[in-house]
Amino acid sequence: MQELAKAPVIERWGRFELFLPGPEDGNPFTDVTFGARFRQGRRIIEADGFYDGEGCYRVRFMPDTLGVWAYETVSNVPELNLVQGTFKCVDPSAGNHGPVGVDREVHFAYADGKPFFSFGTTSYVWNHQDEELQEITLRSLAKAGAFNKIRMCVFPKHYDYNLNEPALYPFAGSLEKGWDFTAFNPAYWRQLERRLEDLQKLGIEADLILFHPYDRWGFAEMTPETDDFYLRYAVARLSAFRNIWWSLANEFDLMKAKTMRDWDRFFRIIQERDAYDHLRSIHNWHHPGIHYRSNLHWYDHSKPWVTHASIQHHDLHFVGEWQETYRKPIVVDECRYEGNLNHGWGNITAERMVECFWEGMLNGGYVTHGETFLHEDNIIWWSHGGTLHGESPSRIQFLRRIIEAGPQLGRLSADFQWDTxxxxxxxxxxxxxxxxxxxxxxxxxxxxxxxxxxxxxxxxxxxxxxxxxxxxxxxxxxxxxxxxxxxxxxxxxx
Amino acid sequence: MQELAKAPVIERWGRFELFLPGPEDGNPFTDVTFGARFRQGRRIIEADGFYDGEGCYRVRFMPDTLGVWAYETVSNVPELNLVQGTFKCVDPSAGNHGPVGVDREVHFAYADGKPFFSFGTTSYVWNHQDEELQEITLRSLAKAGAFNKIRMCVFPKHYDYNLNEPALYPFAGSLEKGWDFTAFNPAYWRQLERRLEDLQKLGIEADLILFHPYDRWGFAEMTPETDDFYLRYAVARLSAFRNIWWSLANEFDLMKAKTMRDWDRFFRIIQERDAYDHLRSIHNWHHPGIHYRSNLHWYDHSKPWVTHASIQHHDLHFVGEWQETYRKPIVVDECRYEGNLNHGWGNITAERMVECFWEGMLNGGYVTHGETFLHEDNIIWWSHGGTLHGESPSRIQFLRRIIEAGPQLGRLSADFQWDTxxxxxxxxxxxxxxxxxxxxxxxxxxxxxxxxxxxxxxxxxxxxxxxxxxxxxxxxxxxxxxxxxxxxxxxxxx
The missing domain is CATH 2.60.40.3950 (Immunoglobulin-like)
Structure with a gap:
């Protein structure tokens, strides 16, 4: 065991990372098991490690209590097994409030108790665009000051206005030669992690979408074994980032190759593997009530592995009823986007976008923004990021300042009438x-x-x-x- | 029988009226039965007559076919019994298209086949205001050119901004001494009929509301016998007006003294007594869907005596589904009013009011306007009539010209997307x-x-x-x- 004086110092809710060299032969992604047990007093937390390519094995850990932590690796490869060490967990730096969790049943708070009022935006594949555009996106987020959560995808997106190829893909292989679904592309994941860090510095939670239907590469129709393999790898790599939320899908009900049992299993895999219990939800396309006497149902957010309801719906009046139904935080993660797109979900006015925020927040829920203006180079915030052109972000920032200056909003016994x-x-x-x-x-x-x-x-x-x-x-x-x-x-x- | 040359001439869908003097003693309203059979060829139509006070008995008839009609009175009083005569029915004058009925399942047309596109407005008790204000209201309707139907009440109204007393009441008796629910006040009814005539000259249908909950006089809580007595009298006096529609109630579900069986009976009384089968509906306050998983129901418009659905609802997207449910015309007779009232139902923008008309009409339904601007003398169009102050009537007139220049709007097989x-x-x-x-x-x-x-x-x-x-x-x-x-x-x- 190292001497304490030399042990690394990690801030609370920071990220400890252990790197070990190991075998490169065979398929390390499938052949090698690797992880570590982190111990403080009688507490033991098991964290999965992962293969990061080129003989490099890593395991990450986000400590949540101060003081000395000891660890010991576990592997089926002798050179990666039983490696021991310690680090010291110290007070967090300014701006580090820990991961966000559920607070007071229908609200959120950081781990240090500071309330988190979710002001989301949507830029599904900003992380798949060229480097320059990604930097512009980050600057736009910083400048707007309106948003503290962003919805973004692991997989690239195929859809109108989304026909370019990304530079990197999560899996090994290539567009030309096909994918190797038994191996990952570490360069992709390192790039993603860099962006998670960038968001963290801006105080923005990454609501990371693990599956979505808008696909031309086959990522929406992998086998159950590949899906699970992918999820375990994502959780091993990313769960020690304090600003991660797990969104199992965007519009899960449009993914015809998946069944409800698949979604349940995905939730349980993440719940089991994520040692930090990051927030978990799933986002719908259809919704009950789209027809007057509809029997359509979305995912049952009352299932125990769902931490909050991530809802696509245009009518924010229902927030209170969803709260009563699920007794969990309600995040309306799509209520149409400010813009002038040909598609109906992308052509509401800024006035309506801002109205959605006020209605949703004052009804006790949380609301997510998106922007879809036609653009000569097809750079549209909702997918690509770039520059914000709309009139809603400044008003959302204005609301955010008001909300953050007050208490978490509960339901009132006083009746201010139904039109408010x-x-x-x-x-x-x-x-x-x-x-x-x-x-x-x-x-x-x-x-x-x-x-x-x-x-x-x-x-x-x-x-x-x-x-x-x-x-x-x-x-x-x-x-x-x-x-x-x-x-x-x-x-x-x- | 009179000679034909001397017989009165009545235009088709005009109003023939026979006056006979009769007994004044006792209570003629309850003691005397009086009516007539009108015959043309093998067709016989029975019409109830009514006592009009001061020994005056009248029976009215609206002929729907050209040529000679003969009649013979029926009464339990010898001097009113078996009086015979004829009149000649001739072509209607310009602007007389007959009464409005259902056409092509979900639409309306006049009896001569001309489509009727309902553009309603609401002025519940304009007919209970002082004479000068009533004249202003009629001039406003003429000037606006937007509306061809008006919702208005037989009974006076008690509510915010509605605290004055009318000059006349439908029943005999007085505010001070109490009402005589066995007798009517003919002066009230003659005044009402004068206003029905005025509306007819403007080409406006009178959607006459027979009961409503906003009452301080006891008219909302009469006995079933009085209710039925009142309905029979109203039908006897008014059904020969070609521009009458029967609205059984405004917000029937707020009338706690009435049961669903009462409403069913009222419909059947009108259906039986109205020889011309004028349009019949009933208007709700609650609606299914006001809560997300509501089991609330309104009146079942599929009952056979309901000719069209008169609906209060703020969301015009449902018109198509209501059409499918009821297979009858859908008239959204309240979708909130243009104005700035303290009440939520009375403070929408003109933009939203106009949007409701376009959405409702293009979804195949019909929509009704109302206006509720605060006024220093509490003269508010929605109740009192007067002057229209809003920005929606000119846009509604614009829409009306477009609609009347085209065909009745059916549902399309082409999909123009859900946001239209x-x-x-x-x-x-x-x-x-x-x-x-x-x-x-x-x-x-x-x-x-x-x-x-x-x-x-x-x-x-x-x-x-x-x-x-x-x-x-x-x-x-x-x-x-x-x-x-x-x-x-x-x-x-x-």
Whole structure:
């Protein structure tokens, strides 16, 4: 065992990585088992390692408690077996709040307790574009300041406006000669990991989509054995990144080669292999209610391995009912995108995109953005990243600042009427949003015995105007009679 | 029998009225039965008469075929019994197309075959306001040119902004001394009939609401016997007006004193007593689908005595499904109102009101307008009539001109994608509406072998712009990428 003084220092929720040289012959991806047990006191956490090509074996670990951790490798290859060592886990640096988990049943928080209000965006294959464009995307994310989660795919995408070939593929082999589904392409994964790091530095969670239907390479129709082999490899490589979320699929119900039993199995594999219990969900295409008397169902988010519901739906009024149904956080990960695309899911106005955020958030859920403007070079944020052209991100950032300054929004016993979305903490804090409704005044059902201040928020013009006076009990508030107004109502400190 | 030369001349679907003096003693409303049989050839139509006060008995008849009609009265009072006469039915005057009935399963047409495209408005108790305001309302309807149906109530209304007393009440008695539910107030009914005549001159159908819940006088909680007595009297007086529709209720499900059996009975009474089979429906408050997994149901519009579905619902996408369910015309008689009221149902934008019309109509249904702007004297179109202040009526008139210039809109086999509302006649005529979606271009699924012209319609700015060239088969059309656009696509004459 190394001396403690020489042991590496890893910050809490940082990433320890052990590298060992090992055999290159045969197929190391399938022939060699490799992992490690990490121990602190009586706690033992087993982490799978992985083969990273060129005789290089790695195992990663994200420590969640301070102090000394010891490890010992496990392998079917003697030179990789029973290697021991220690490292010291120290306080996290500024901005490192740990991985995000479920908090207070329907919300999220970082591991250090700081609430995480999910403001997502969507750029499915930004990581498959050329290097320059990827850098532009990162700069756009930093500049917008609106988003702290991004939906992105492991596999490349085939679809309208998505006909180029990526530089790298997850599997070994090539487009010309075919794929070797028994081996991975470490260069692909290292590139992906670099982008996960870049996102982490921006404070952005990577909602990593493991399968999707938009495929011309065969990745949507692999055998069950290959699917499982791929999942185990992804989890071994990536689960020690604190900003990872597992999205089993984009639009799982369009993947005709997969059955519900497959999806259940995928969830359980990830649940078993991911030592850190990162967030797990799955995203639908169809939805119940698309027809008035529909019997269509999406994935049953009440299954125990689902941590939160990732939902495609255009109507944010249902967030409260989904919360009641699943008793889990609701993330509306697609509610149509701001843009002018020929496709219906990609041509809503910025006004509507922003309205979705306010409605979804104030109903207690979380909402994800996307942008789909026609572009002469077919560089469209929703798939390729690049530059944000829309009018919604600045308004989403404005909302984010408001939300992050307040408490997690719960359902209210006070009834602010059905044409609003309203959330807060009874008797203390209310956010009330009128959307495209435009009342000229309103009677507010505030409690007696507490005085409140009220601010009028113009969610489109991004202004916050304190209303004169104090408010208490059932009281009348004058409103400007135009769309996209909201109220922030706060109890005054006595 | 009178000589034919002296017989009155009544135009087809006009109104013949026979007046006879009779007893004034006792309670003529309950003691005297009176009616007439109208005969032409082998056809006999029985019409109930009614007591009009001051010893005056009347029976009315709306002839639907040309030529001589003979009649003979029937009464339990000898002086009113077996009175005979004739009149001659002649061609209708210009603008008289007869009563409106169901046409082609889900549409409407006048009795002469002219299609009736219902463009409704709502002014629940305009007929209960002072005389001057009623005249202003009629002038507003004439000026707008947008509406050919109006929803209005027999009974006065009690609700926010509706606290004044009307000049006249349907029943005898008074506010101070109480109502005599065994007798009617003929002055009230004559005033109502005058307004039905006024509407008829404007080409407007009166969708007459027979019961409603917003009551402080007891009219919403009469006994079943009084309800039935009232309905028989209303039908006897009003059914010979060709522009009458029977709306059994506004928001029937808020009338807690009535059961579903009551509503069924009311329908059957009207069906039996109305010799002309005027349109009959009933209007809901709750609706299935207001909650995501709701089991709430509204009135079953598939019952045989319902001629069309009168629906309150804010989402016009469901029109096609309701058509399939009921196989009857769908009239969305409340989808929220243009205005700035404190209430959620009364504060949508003009843009949304117009969008509802385009969506509902192009999905094959019919839509009804309402307007609810706060007003210093509480004169609000939705209840009181008066002046129209909104921006939607001119756009509704624009749509009406387009609709009336084309065929009745059927469902299309061509799929114009889910973000549009589209109706027409396959291969001949298509109206496609993009609503708040704003595609920059679109692929259209037109048939091969026919060439089409396309016009771009800006539904908000009310412009119609022919697009250059001819279109055929699957073809691309450039669009301006802004909301509220539509296309009119017509086969060119070969």
């Amino acid at each position: 979305a309203a959330g807060g903490v009874d008797g203390e804090y209310y956010l009330v949003y009128f959307g495209s409704s435009r009342p000229g005044f309103r009677m507010l059902p505030l409690p007696e015995g507490t005085t409140f201040t009220i601010e009028l928020i113009d969610t489109w013009n991004m202004t916050i105007t304190p209303l004169p006076g104090a408010y208490e009990g059932t009281c009348r508030v004058e409103l400007p009679g135009k769309p996209y107004q909201a109220l922030r109502i706060q109890a005054t400190n006595q | 509302a589209a109706g027409g006649v396959d291969g001949e005529y298509y109206l496609v509406y993009f609503g708040s979606s704003r595609p920059g271009f679109r692929m259209l699924p037109l048939p091969e072998g026919t060439t089409f012209t396309i016009e771009l319609i800006d539904t908000w700015n009310m412009t119609i712009t022919p697009l250059p060239g001819a279109y055929e088969g699957t073809c691309r059309v450039e669009l301006p990428g802004k909301p509220y656009q539509a296309l009119r696509i017509q086969a060119t004459n070969q």
